[in-house]
Amino acid sequence: MRRAILYIVILISALLAGSGLKAQELPPRPLVVYTHMNMNFGTFIAGLGGGTVTISPQGVREKQGDIYLVNSGNFPSAAIYRVEAMPGNIINMLIPSTITLNGDSGGQISLQITNSDPEAPYINRITPPYYMEVKLGGRLTIPVNTPAGNYNGSYTITFIQE
Numbered sequence: 001m002r003r004a005i006l007y008i009v010i011l012i013s014a015l016l017a018g019s020g021l022k023a024q025e026l027p028p029r030p031l032v033v034y035t036h037m038n039m040n041f042g043t044f045i046a047g048l049g050g051g052t053v054t055i056s057p058q059g060v061r062e063k064q065g066d067i068y069l070v071n072s073g074n075f076p077s078a079a080i081y082r083v084e085a086m087p088g089n090i091i092n093m094l095i096p097s098t099i100t101l102n103g104d105s106g107g108q109i110s111l112q113i114t115n116s117d118p119e120a121p122y123i124n125r126i127t128p129p130y131y132m133e134v135k136l137g138g139r140l141t142i143p144v145n146t147p148a149g150n151y152n153g154s155y156t157i158t159f160i161q162e
Helices: 002-019
Strands: 032-037 043-055 061-070 079-084 090-094 099-103 108-117 132-142 158-161
Touching: 090 132
Parallel strands: none
Antiparallel strands: 032 079, 043 061, 043 132, 079 132, 090 158, 099 108, 108 132
8 A cells, every 4th residue: 555655656756856846937027108399390391371280200390381391400200118018018008198288478289199119909929127219209280370389288197018
């Protein structure tokens, strides 16, 4: 009887040793986002008729309506975020539909985030400590008779790790 129990214990030990023991994987690494560059539409002059100024995720600036682009002062740029996540994670973003920017002269203009590069949702393919750059473009809508001045505002983008 003792011999049979010993054989069973040896057999079970051999089976467990051959299959390898597995434990639950570690929880996912939290997503980390750094702001590398804020969105900037550069310097422009709005005529009395208003219009739009658009910046692409690649930093290309365009205008429509009674707007004159000026190539001095602030340089236009897309918003650039550096995102660290584990490879294979799907990253999505919650973006506000319209952001109001207030001018130092009392006016208001609106900003819409138009697109991103890469387009969300995307699969992260870079291992930390390296990062993926996410670039956001936007469109300013300047109403008729908007006063000249500096316009500032802020927005919150939520990056979601799925």
